[in-house]
Amino acid sequence: MTEQTCIELQAVSHSFECGAEKIHLFDDVSLKLHRDCVTSIVGSSGAGKSSLLSLAAGLESPTSGDVIFTKEGVSVTPEEYRKHIGFIFQQFHLLPEMDALSNLALPLRLKGVSQADEKAADWLANIGLQDRAHHKPSQLSGGEQQRIAIARAFISEPDYIFADEPTGNLDVRTGAMISDLMLDCAQETGCGLIIVTHSRVLAEKATHCFELVNRGLEVLS
Numbered sequence: 001m002t003e004q005t006c007i008e009l010q011a012v013s014h015s016f017e018c019g020a021e022k023i024h025l026f027d028d029v030s031l032k033l034h035r036d037c038v039t040s041i042v043g044s045s046g047a048g049k050s051s052l053l054s055l056a057a058g059l060e061s062p063t064s065g066d067v068i069f070t071k072e073g074v075s076v077t078p079e080e081y082r083k084h085i086g087f088i089f090q091q092f093h094l095l096p097e098m099d100a101l102s103n104l105a106l107p108l109r110l111k112g113v114s115q116a117d118e119k120a121a122d123w124l125a126n127i128g129l130q131d132r133a134h135h136k137p138s139q140l141s142g143g144e145q146q147r148i149a150i151a152r153a154f155i156s157e158p159d160y161i162f163a164d165e166p167t168g169n170l171d172v173r174t175g176a177m178i179s180d181l182m183l184d185c186a187q188e189t190g191c192g193l194i195i196v197t198h199s200r201v202l203a204e205k206a207t208h209c210f211e212l213v214n215r216g217l218e219v220l221s
C-alpha cells in the first residue's frame with residue numbers, strides 16, 4: 001500500500017445564511033494538500049481565506065462538495081484527522097497565566113507524553129528562547145510569543161499545521177524572521193503547512209501559492 005497522507009478538497013462550495021442575506025464565499029474549489037508541501041492562500045479581506053482553512057482543517061463542513069482526509073493511505077474521519085493537526089494564529093493565543101515552558105509543554109502534558117517538560121525545553125532552545133523559559137506571555141515581545149506559538153504547534157509532530165495570518169501582528173523584520181522559522185520547522189519535521197496571509201512576500205515562499213478571487217482559487221505559483 002502506498003504511504004500517502006493528504007487532504008483533498010473536491011468541488012467544494014461554501015456559503016453562510018445571515019438572516020435574509022446569503023454570503024456566498026466560493027464555488028467548486030478543488031485542492032490537494034500534500035504533507036511535504038507548503039501551500040499559501042492570499043486574497044482580499046472577506047474573500048473567505050479563513051473559512052477555506054477551517055474546511056481544510058476539518059473544523060467545518062462545506063455547503064457542498066467533499067473534504068477527504070487520508071492518513072497513510074487510509075481515509076479517516078475529520079474527528080480522527082483533527083488529532084494530527086496544529087494551528088498558528090495571528091494573536092498567538094498563549095495561555096497568559098502559564099510561563100513559556102508550560103505553554104510549550106501543555107499539548108504534550110495533555111496527551112500524557114512522558115518527559116513533556118524536557119521536550120519543551122529542547123524546543124525552547126531550538127527557537128533560541130531557553131533563557132525565557134519562566135517568562136509569562138505578558139513579559140515577552142510579540143515576536144517571542146509567536147516563536148513559542150510556532151514551537152507549540154510543531155511539538156506534537158502533527159501531519160499539518162494551519163497558519164492564519166501568522167505575521168499579521170508583527171513588524172516586517174520580525175514577520176520575516178517568523179516566516180523563516182515556520183518554514184524551517186516544516187521542512188525539518190516534514191509537516192505540511194497551509195498559510196493564509198496578506199503578505200505576498202510570505203506567500204511567495206510557499207511551494208504552491210493560490211489566490212482566492214472571484215469565488216475560485218487561481219494558481220499564482
Ligand SMILES: Nc1ncnc2c1ncn2[C@@H]1O[C@H](COP(=O)(O)OP(=O)(O)OP(=O)(O)O)[C@@H](O)[C@H]1O
Pocket residue numbers: 016017018023025043044045046047048049050051052
Ligand atoms: N460563521 C459565519 N457566519 C456568517 N458569516 C461568516 C461566518 N464566518 C465567516 N463569515 C463571513 O464570511 C466572509 C469571509 O470570512 P473569512 O474570515 O473567511 O474571510 P478572510 O478572507 O479570511 O478575511 P480577512 O482577510 O479579513 O481575515 C466574511 O464576510 C465573514 O463575515
